[in-house]
Amino acid sequence: MTYHSSPAPWCSALSTQHSVAGTWLGVLEAQGFKLRIVLKITQTPEGKLVAKMDSLDQAANDLPIDTITSESGVVRFEARALSLSYEGKLNDDGSEIVGNLKQGPATFPVTFKRTEKAPTLGRPQDPQKPYPYSEEEVSYENTIDKVRLTGTLTLPPSRKPVPAVVLITGSGGQDRNETLLGHRPFLVLADHLTRRGIAVLRVDDRGMGGSAPGSPNATSENYAEDVLAGVAFLKGRKEINPRQIGLIGHSEGGMIAPIAAVRSKDVAFIVMMAGMGQTGTDVILMQGDLLQKASGSGPEMITQVRKAFEQIFAILKAEKDNVAAEKKIREAVVSQMATMTEAQKKAFAPVLGTINAQMKMYVSDWFRYFLLFDPGPTLAKVRIPVLAIVGEKDLQVPPQENLVLIEAALKKGGNKNYTILLMPGVNHLFQTAKTGSPSEYGVIEETVSPTALQTISDWILKQTTTRKRANTRKVG
Structure with missing residues (x-):
C-alpha cells in the first residue's frame, strides 16, 4: 500500500503551531x-x-x-x-x-x-532457516489449460518414499504461503508437516508469484485441474509414495479438494480446513450477517445488507450478460437506498463502497460459479478418507451449518472413513481468537493454532500408516 493526494506543491510551511514530522x-x-x-x-x-x-x-x-x-x-x-x-x-x-x-x-x-515508536509485527511461528529438511523450487504445467505453475516442495529426510500433500489456497489471488496480514499459514503448515515426515507441495495461484495467469474466465473447476497437475507432479518424484498423495484445502480450497478428488484415483485422502457444505450463496449471506454483527451493526442494518446482497445474487443468477447485470445491480442498490433514512444511508455507505469496488468480481465467471455451487453432490462421490475441520469462531464459513451438511453428504455417499471436527476457540484462519472477527487476524500473533496443526498431522499419519476405517465426529 502507498498513499497519494491531489497534486500540490511541496510546502515547507507546516502547521503554524505544530510540525507534522x-x-x-x-x-x-x-x-x-x-x-x-x-x-x-x-x-x-x-x-x-x-x-x-x-x-x-x-x-x-x-x-x-x-x-x-x-x-x-x-x-x-x-x-x-x-x-x-x-x-x-x-x-x-x-x-x-x-x-x-x-x-x-x-x-x-x-x-x-x-x-514515539511504531508497533512491530510479531509472527513467532514463522520457521527459521536452516530447516531440518530439504526445500526445492519447482515448476510444472496444467496441460489441460496450458498454465505453468510454480511453487515450493519440502521433503523430509527419509530412505523410503514418504506421504505427500498438495496445499490448496482460499479464494482470491494467493501466493504459495497463503500470505495474509503478515501471516503465512501455508508456510507454517508445510513446516510442521514436513518435520513430521510428510512432503508438502505449496504453489502460487494463477497470476501470483511465479505462476502464469491463465484464462481470466477460470473457475474453481479449472483450479481443480491445477491441483491435479500438482498430484501428477508428485507421482513422478521418487521421494514420494504415489499411493499416499493427499490434498489439504483451506476455505475455497476446501471446496476444490473434493472436486479434484472425485476426478482422480491418485488422490488418497483430503483435509478440508473451513471447507463448505452450504451452497456458495448461503455461505456468503450467512457470512455477511455474522460479519455485520461482529462489526457492531444492529438488526436493522444487518437486514438491509442481506437484502442488498440477496438482490445482487438474484440478478447474477438471472442475467448472464455482464454489462446488463452491472446496470441492474446498481439500479437495485440505488432503489433500496432511496427507501433509507439519512442515518441508514450513512451506515450503509461502507457497504456501497464494497459493492462498487467489487462489481467486476461479482460478474466474473469465477464468482458466478461459486454462487451456484452446491458441495453436497460432489462430497457424496468422495470415497477416500476425509478430515473436515471448522473453527468454532469462524465467521466466514459458519461452522455448525457447514459441518452438518458435509457429514450428511459423506454419509449419503457411503463414505466409511471421515472425521468431522468443530475446533474450539479458533477462527477462519485457525488462529486462537477472542471473537473470530477478521479485524483480529492481523493483530493475533499466532498464525495457526498448534492444536490444529497437530490434529491435521496426526490424522494424516494415521491414514498413511494404518488401514483402519472408522467414522468420527467430535464437537467441542
Whole structure:
C-alpha cells in the first residue's frame, strides 16, 4: 500500500503551531479487517516534507508517498501507484490527524495518532532457516489449460518414499504461503508437516508469484485441474509414495479438494480446513450477517445488507450478460437506498463502497460459479478418507451449518472413513481468537493454532500408516 493526494506543491510551511514530522499510526477498517498504517514523515533542511508508509499488517514497509503537504493545519498525501489519497485536519495540540483515505471509489475514515515508536509485527511461528529438511523450487504445467505453475516442495529426510500433500489456497489471488496480514499459514503448515515426515507441495495461484495467469474466465473447476497437475507432479518424484498423495484445502480450497478428488484415483485422502457444505450463496449471506454483527451493526442494518446482497445474487443468477447485470445491480442498490433514512444511508455507505469496488468480481465467471455451487453432490462421490475441520469462531464459513451438511453428504455417499471436527476457540484462519472477527487476524500473533496443526498431522499419519476405517465426529 502507498498513499497519494491531489497534486500540490511541496510546502515547507507546516502547521503554524505544530510540525507534522514524526511517526504516526492509523487504522483502516474495511470489510471487517483492520489494517494498521504507519506514516513516517521527515522534513529536509530545505523545509520539504518527505514521507514513507508501512502497511504493518501486510508486512509491506517503506512504501513511497509521492507528495505530502501540510498547509493551514490540513495534511494531504498521495501515492499514485495504488491510487490512494488522504486529507485530514491536524488537531490543535498536534497529536492527531483526522480525515479520510480514498482508494478508487471507496472512502475510509482514518485518524493518525502521533507515536514515539511504531508497533512491530510479531509472527513467532514463522520457521527459521536452516530447516531440518530439504526445500526445492519447482515448476510444472496444467496441460489441460496450458498454465505453468510454480511453487515450493519440502521433503523430509527419509530412505523410503514418504506421504505427500498438495496445499490448496482460499479464494482470491494467493501466493504459495497463503500470505495474509503478515501471516503465512501455508508456510507454517508445510513446516510442521514436513518435520513430521510428510512432503508438502505449496504453489502460487494463477497470476501470483511465479505462476502464469491463465484464462481470466477460470473457475474453481479449472483450479481443480491445477491441483491435479500438482498430484501428477508428485507421482513422478521418487521421494514420494504415489499411493499416499493427499490434498489439504483451506476455505475455497476446501471446496476444490473434493472436486479434484472425485476426478482422480491418485488422490488418497483430503483435509478440508473451513471447507463448505452450504451452497456458495448461503455461505456468503450467512457470512455477511455474522460479519455485520461482529462489526457492531444492529438488526436493522444487518437486514438491509442481506437484502442488498440477496438482490445482487438474484440478478447474477438471472442475467448472464455482464454489462446488463452491472446496470441492474446498481439500479437495485440505488432503489433500496432511496427507501433509507439519512442515518441508514450513512451506515450503509461502507457497504456501497464494497459493492462498487467489487462489481467486476461479482460478474466474473469465477464468482458466478461459486454462487451456484452446491458441495453436497460432489462430497457424496468422495470415497477416500476425509478430515473436515471448522473453527468454532469462524465467521466466514459458519461452522455448525457447514459441518452438518458435509457429514450428511459423506454419509449419503457411503463414505466409511471421515472425521468431522468443530475446533474450539479458533477462527477462519485457525488462529486462537477472542471473537473470530477478521479485524483480529492481523493483530493475533499466532498464525495457526498448534492444536490444529497437530490434529491435521496426526490424522494424516494415521491414514498413511494404518488401514483402519472408522467414522468420527467430535464437537467441542
